[in-house]
Amino acid sequence: MKSGFIGIIGRPNVGKSTLMNAMLGEKIAITSAKPQTTLNRITGIYTDMEYEGGEGIQMIFLDTPGIHKPHNKLGEAINETAINTLDGVDVILLIVDGIQDFGKGDEALLKLLEKTDCPRLLAINKTDLISPEDYLALYNRYDETGLFDDIYGISAIKGDNVRMLKDRLAGYMQDGPMYYPDDIATNDPLRFIVSEIIREKLMHYLKEEVPHGIFVEIESFEEPDEDHDITEIGAVIYCEKKSHKGIIIGKNGNKLKGVGKAARKDIEQLIGGKVYLSLWVKVKENWRDSERTIKSWGYKDEH
Secondary structure, three states, X not given: OEEEEEEEEEOOOOOHHHHHHHHHOOOOOOOOOOOOOOOOOEEEEEEEOOHHHHOOEXXXXXXXXXXXXXXXXXXXXXXXXXXXXXXXOOEEEEEEEOOOOOOHHHHHHHHHHOOOOOXXXXXXXXXXXXXXXXXXXXXXXXXXXXXXOEEEEOEOOOOEOHHHHHHHHHOOOEEOOOOOOOOOOOOOOHHHHHHHHHHHHHHHHOOOOOHHHOEEEEEEEEOOOOOOOEEXXXXXXXXXXXXXXXXXXXXXXXXXXXXXXXXXXXXHHHHOOEXXXXXXXXXXXXXXHOHHHHHHOOOOOOO
């Protein structure tokens, strides 16, 4: 069969996770309108056993955090995770936001790509929101660098040209093994995916200053057995300030209840069964600047 690894990189909030979900045909990575939603590398697995008359193909997408100018140790670890992903992949897919101005962050990414020697593709996202003239200008700017084997204009959220891009990526896969079973879409642990679902709901519900200072830890995960048919999950939401704790909980606990209800619905859909979800909020001041905490919570890339 054909198989290979595809590293998805880009600045924060350009639509990397949305595109990977569209490629897979199901939701694996969380999405949000707020930047820096993805804090760690997410693995998405696309398998088609009928590819090319039954030869089969498996594409492993590595969705990375947005590369940005870090303001704390967490930001440094996030960047390290994204940059390390470039080593060992078969194709690099750079995503850029068509409605954002080209800036220093884009220049830094191009310099980073100059150091790589595998095929590089560019996807200009959100083309449904820009004029043909603006798209052409951005296309030419990137094309003139000579770094990219192909450039595509897409709308990840609407699915425009996503299939075309996926077919092009498939063309770069080589003869190789099937790395994962053909019935899974990610190899990330279920606990991790559940914690990400809870964090996604928090990002949708919370004010701008809170979301990036939160971390969700699954403390307990009891699966159904012969005595009960409900999965019982206990999660702790850590925040950096006491004032943030109050914001997360909300008046009369209403905000936390809303987060729990929305998260439970998605988790039940994920595991295909009933869920009892308990949420607690704790303060861990300045955790984003704690090397030990960042490493123990899995943000430090040991690549």
